[in-house]
Amino acid sequence: MTFKSILDEIENNLNKVLSDLPISDVVFSVEPSKPGFGNVSSNVSFLLAKQLKKSPQHIAEMLSEKYSHCANTLVLKSEAHPSGYLNFFANWDKLTQLILSESYLDTFGDVDIGKNSTIVVEHTSVNPNKALHIGHIRNIVIGDTISRILKKANYKVNILNYIDDSGLQVADIIIGFKHFGYDQEPPDGKKFDHYCGDDVYVKTTEKYETDSSLEDVRKNVLKELENGDSETAKFADKITRRVLAGQLETCWNLDVSYDCLNFESQIIRSGLWDKIFENLKEMDLIEFENEGKNVGCWVIRGDNKEEDKVIVRSNGTATYIAKDIPYAAWKLGLLEDPFNYEQYGKEQPSSRVLWQTTLNDSNPVSQNFTGEKVITVIDSRQTRLQKIITSLMGKFKSIPDAYVHLGYESVTLSSETAKTLGLETDGKQAQMSGRKGLYVSADSVYEILKEKTKEETLRRHPEMDGDEIEKIAHYVSVGTLRYEMIKQDLDKIITFDLIKSLSLEGDTASYIQYAYARASRILEKSDRVPSINVDFSLLTEDSELDLIKNIGLFNLQVRDAANNLSPKVIARYCHDLSVAFNSFYEKSKVLDLGDENLENSRLCLVNSLKITLEKSLNLLGIKTPDRM
RNA sequence: GGACUCGUUGCAUAGCUUGGAUAGUGCGAUUGCUUGCGGAGCAAUAGGUCGCCGGUUCGAAUCCGGUCGGGUCCGCCA
Numbered sequence: 001m002t003f004k005s006i007l008d009e010i011e012n013n014l015n016k017v018l019s020d021l022p023i024s025d026v027v028f029s030v031e032p033s034k035p036g037f038g039n040v041s042s043n044v045s046f047l048l049a050k051q052l053k054k055s056p057q058h059i060a061e062m063l064s065e066k067y068s069h070c071a072n073t074l075v076l077k078s079e080a081h082p083s084g085y086l087n088f089f090a091n092w093d094k095l096t097q098l099i100l101s102e103s104y105l106d107t108f109g110d111v112d113i114g115k116n117s118t119i120v121v122e123h124t125s126v127n128p129n130k131a132l133h134i135g136h137i138r139n140i141v142i143g144d145t146i147s148r149i150l151k152k153a154n155y156k157v158n159i160l161n162y163i164d165d166s167g168l169q170v171a172d173i174i175i176g177f178k179h180f181g182y183d184q185e186p187p188d189g190k191k192f193d194h195y196c197g198d199d200v201y202v203k204t205t206e207k208y209e210t211d212s213s214l215e216d217v218r219k220n221v222l223k224e225l226e227n228g229d230s231e232t233a234k235f236a237d238k239i240t241r242r243v244l245a246g247q248l249e250t251c252w253n254l255d256v257s258y259d260c261l262n263f264e265s266q267i268i269r270s271g272l273w274d275k276i277f278e279n280l281k282e283m284d285l286i287e288f289e290n291e292g293k294n295v296g297c298w299v300i301r302g303d304n305k306e307e308d309k310v311i312v313r314s315n316g317t318a319t320y321i322a323k324d325i326p327y328a329a330w331k332l333g334l335l336e337d338p339f340n341y342e343q344y345g346k347e348q349p350s351s352r353v354l355w356q357t358t359l360n361d362s363n364p365v366s367q368n369f370t371g372e373k374v375i376t377v378i379d380s381r382q383t384r385l386q387k388i389i390t391s392l393m394g395k396f397k398s399i400p401d402a403y404v405h406l407g408y409e410s411v412t413l414s415s416e417t418a419k420t421l422g423l424e425t426d427g428k429q430a431q432m433s434g435r436k437g438l439y440v441s442a443d444s445v446y447e448i449l450k451e452k453t454k455e456e457t458l459r460r461h462p463e464m465d466g467d468e469i470e471k472i473a474h475y476v477s478v479g480t481l482r483y484e485m486i487k488q489d490l491d492k493i494i495t496f497d498l499i500k501s502l503s504l505e506g507d508t509a510s511y512i513q514y515a516y517a518r519a520s521r522i523l524e525k526s527d528r529v530p531s532i533n534v535d536f537s538l539l540t541e542d543s544e545l546d547l548i549k550n551i552g553l554f555n556l557q558v559r560d561a562a563n564n565l566s567p568k569v570i571a572r573y574c575h576d577l578s579v580a581f582n583s584f585y586e587k588s589k590v591l592d593l594g595d596e597n598l599e600n601s602r603l604c605l606v607n608s609l610k611i612t613l614e615k616s617l618n619l620l621g622i623k624t625p626d627r628m
Numbered sequence: 629g630g631a632c633u634c635g636u637u638g639c640a641u642a643g644c645u646u647g648g649a650u651a652g653u654g655c656g657a658u659u660g661c662u663u664g665c666g667g668a669g670c671a672a673u674a675g676g677u678c679g680c681c682g683g684u685u686c687g688a689a690u691c692c693g694g695u696c697g698g699g700u701c702c703g704c705c706a
Contacts, residue, residue, distance in 0.1 A: 034649075037649070043647095081649065084649080085649060127706095164706090168705075171706095222706090294704070306702080307630090312704090319704070380633075380701090383633090383700090384631080384702065387632095409633080409634085431699095431700095453668095488641060488642090489641085489642090491633065492634070504668055506654045506668095507653070507654045511668065514669075518666065521665065521666065526665085572642070575653080575654095583670075585665080589665065592664090
């Protein structure tokens with residue numbers, strides 16, 4: 001039961017002590033201490049100060065005295081700190097044994113928040129008209145990491161990628177191919193998604209500025225896209241699927257995979273909208289306007305200060321946000337499923353089976369990718385619209401927080417990086433723009449990182465063969481990219497700088513992977529199979545106990561990350577584990593000590609660290625090379 | 629005009645949900661540590677009125693109100 005055991009023991013005992021006192025209930029904290037204040041601390045005396053009309057320090061002393069009469073197995077002693085905190089010191093022999101034995105189990109770090117219920121995580125959802133850029137990567141990595149964490153928290157996770165294949169952005173590249181004669185084959189073996197985004201899309205939209213007659217062409221193409229039988233729609237389907245294939249290559253390369261691809265064009269043609277429209281009317285969630293600026297439209301009333309939102313235009317067509325409503329309801333399993341399913345044409349490297357929706361019913365296969373809860377990862381510019389969806393879904397589904405919009409701030413370009421792309425910003429950061437061609441593609445960042453890590457690895461290991469270097473460079477560059485995208489808070493803007501992103505020192509994935517490689521090498525050189533049948537009382541150094549404590553915090557960190565949908569919690573945990581291990585590594589030698597018992601105890605600890613680091617990095621989708 | 633969000637050392641960031649002890653970390657700067665289980669490392673020094681003002685409290689980076697500065701959103705576009 002890890003470090004939580006001692007927290008539970010203290011909490012139970014404190015509750016017993018308090019039950020003998022003439023006080024009303026208080027909710028106190030029992031937490032791991034800051035360094036230098038014992039191992040566990042409680043704020044209980046502060047909370048009682050008012051009721052008992054005594055100073056926190058007095059109360060702490062009184063509680064400490066009473067606590068010493070409690071039955072303790074994991075606590076050695078308690079101590080009243082002059083500040084008023086009540087600090088506890090662990091019985092490390094027992095606690096170490098508990099934590100290290102648990103860490104060897106496959107289930108280590110598992111927490112049960114989901115109770116095996118289903119949850120949908122939707123992420124990526126990039127228009128299939130361009131290659132993924134570094135901003136999209138933040139979405140993808142957040143979504144993938146959250147999925148992994150929720151799975152660890154005992155949810156059954158369905159991962160969806162929504163393919164918006166019928167919007168304006170798709171119309172634009174279709175115009176490029178159809179009206180400006182862009183070749184369907186990219187030049188010099190360029191990836192098709194890059195070709196569409198860099199060349200066709202950017203150059204086509206440039207022409208809108210000089211030729212206003214194109215606006216009509218654009219509208220017509222958009223209309224034709226909605227009709228599945230039109231020549232234009234069939235052509236667009238072909239093109240967008242080729243782009244999608246390119247985008248998926250990029251995602252797979254980052255160790256991201258999906259369960260199902262949902263095509264917007266099919267949602268539109270499925271008739272789901274008509275059903276949800278009827279529901280909305282029946283439940284009085286939308287109203288028809290008889291007067292005012294929105295006369296003739298169906299609208300959702302804004303909350304007090306907010307404007308009404310038009311859902312159906314006066315000409316009877318649905319607006320952008322309206323398309324999201326049936327999809328959100330579908331994800332929650334509120335609508336009868338109009339789709340059949342077929343497997344995607346190519347296997348995912350993770351070998352997870354990838355399905356896609358289809359309206360073709362010649363060979364009907366049904367699947368269920370809905371969930372009791374839904375998490376939609378979209379950047380925070382969409383917060384306003386997502387709020388409306390969330391509120392609507394709250395009226396359809398009774399469980400709280402059934403539909404969650406997981407928002408995050410965007411990735412901008414540093415002025416230096418913007419400059420290399422030809423934009424002078426006066427020292428300010430710049431928003432990326434697919435339309436203007438102002439972006440750094442995910443594939444190019446990966447390639448540059450990989451070149452650098454290859455050089456670095458080769459310099460350290462001239463003897464290594466090419467395949468192994470390739471593999472290590474891949475692991476390190478994917479790890480670096482993923483770690484940079486989730487190590488900070490979701491609502492902090494990431495200013496991406498191409499040069500700074502190449503750093504492999506300090507708070508980076510490679511620092512953590514390096515710690516792992518060090519641990520691996522010790523175990524490899526030991527020529528022994530690490531065992532948990534060792535003398536735990538030999539592990540007494542501060543650096544050893546600190547490492548054990550950190551290992552024991554794993555499940556608490558997973559719980560925190562899952563409850564708060566916060567990937568950075570795990571990122572910080574991986575970093576903390578590595579710091580603790582590197583510090584141990586400098587202070588305590590493991591091999592050639594001339595004391596077999598101590599060696600075995602330390603090997604047991606090193607192996608425990610290795611297992612824990614591997615498991616926690618796995619939650620971040622970061623691989624662990626044994627050498628690097 | 630309205631709403632949301634960010635503001636912590638030269639730069640970047642943690643801590644804020646649940647108020648208490650010495651505000652933690654990385655980059656950069658200065659200085660040490662490689663005949664040692666791998667220096668992508670370790671140890672140490674310098675650098676902070678937690679944007680500003682006020683309130684609540686015995687106690688505020690943390691809660692509340694206001695204010696300033698940066699960013700974003702607010703269409704019968706998608």
